Amino acid sequence: MSSLPTHLQLGSLRVETPVVLAPMAGITNAAYRRLCAEQGAGLYVCEMITSRGLVEGDETTKKMLVFDELETVRSVQLYGTDPVYVGKAAEILCSEYGVAHIDLNFGCPVPKVTRKGGGGALPWKRNLLGEILDHAVRAAAPYDVPVTMKTRKGIDADHLTFMDAGRIAADSGVAAIALHGRTVEQAYSGQADWDAIGELKASVDIPVLGNGDIWEAADAIRMVEETGVDGVVVGRGCLGRPWLFRDLAAAFNGEQVATLPVLGEVATMMRRHAELLTEHMGEERGCKEIRKHITWYLKGFPAGGELRHRLALVDTLADLDALIAELDPEAPFPVQELGTPRGRQGAPRKRVVLPEGWLDDTDGHGCVIAEDAHDTTGG
Structure with a gap:
């Protein structure tokens, strides 16, 4: 049984409660992040933006980069498939937007993203993943801004990537890696594999965050105890329940709390x-x-x-x-709702949409898929 972490250390950034709000498209805007932050300490991440959209000055992308006046720690999730674009976008976020943390999305299961080799498909190309991480970390280093990454177990059960991704992340100087315990094929269906999260935690010497099936504060504590992770990422569990962050802060402080508001x-x-x-x-x-x-x-x-x-x-x-x-x-x-899934679930994908020949090799050196400046989704 693991002792509970009291905080989360991401490079020079200290997060007082080891809890991260997962970026969710159309959900985690400045208003919602402010609402959740009013409930408890944690790291509240902006909706995912595209690196190309930011570099090319896309208006939709810029409108998403809005922060509340009380948002002292600005955290942004960045999506990209081109190392150069990602590096430039990271530099812009640090120099022009004053962000304190950048998270890179390698977990999105949406077909329009995986079709271009992005999101949860990208870690299959090990060298490309390393190049993207290297560019982002180098760009953020002069500003002392930590870079983290989020990924999934792999494309499907036959094409797992999370262990290699953890090694590459650690070698690239990434401050932490978050693992959603599902494959791209599973999307949001079925049950998250916490054993895989524990396996990753045991294999790397950088902080690991666990993601998947945290519906109550007790689930977060159980995940830490079972896997040894350094913190948790909460997505769908907080939909319509921003007070969950109050419960999480109390739980990591050793209190047993389950808020049941009328x-x-x-x-x-x-x-x-x-x-x-x-x-x-x-x-x-x-x-x-x-x-x-x-x-x-x-x-x-x-x-x-x-x-x-x-x-x-x-x-x-x-x-x-x-x-x-x-x-x-x-x-x-309604206590019957406790511990039950919220938000999107759906069925597993019949097949994961990938670029032609994507699975033929895991090299991916110099492999760059054109980004869409308007992709704005999450994973």
Whole structure:
């Protein structure tokens, strides 16, 4: 049984609670990161951006690089398949955006990304992976900004990459590696393989973060105890439950906590979320953004189909307030939802979409797949 880590050290960056919010497209914007940070300490990572989009000044990419005024530790996840672009993007993030941490995405399972050899497909090309990591680490070094990477077990059960990826990461000077215990083929289906996470932790001398199936604070503690990881990455588990970060901070402090807010408290959190979205995006767009979150906030609570439907169409804060007033503030937390998956799950992929001949060799030296400046997804 491993003793609980009290903090997470990424190069010169100290994270007071060993918990990282996973970047999620359309979710982890400045408003949501602020909301989660209000609940507990941790590292809150911006939505994934593309290196090419940043280098070429793509407006959509720049709009995603918005930070809350209280966001003192700016953390960004970067996607790229071209070492030169990734290095240039890392330098821009450090010099122009004042980031304190850069995470590189080698875990995305989305076909439009893997089709170009990116995301979870890229670590199959060992030399290309090393070149990308080398360029990013060198670019960030003068600014004393740690670079980390996130990956998956591999492309599928027959093409595992995580052990080689860990070795290459350590050799490249990467500050930590996060492993999602699923393959690209699994996407978000099935159960995460925590044994693989433990295997990686035992094989490298850099911090390892575990990702996959952390739905409650108790899951995070169990993962640390079973695998020895230095911290955890939380994604879907916090959807509609930003207070999970409060529970996580308490759990890593040795307390046994499971927050079970009544519906009135959840509604207050939901309203705060909408307020922050409005501050950052304006009321019209902010209210559109809160709609998808409302479904997660109300999961398992008694609300009624007609009221849920009207909430799904809310377009002003005043309308949201009026509809919240119709909820039963004393309705107890639906304990049957504890420990259950949230967000996207789906079925395993019938096949992983890859560039032609991608699996023929693992060399990949000088192999560069053209990036799309507009790819904005997560893994």
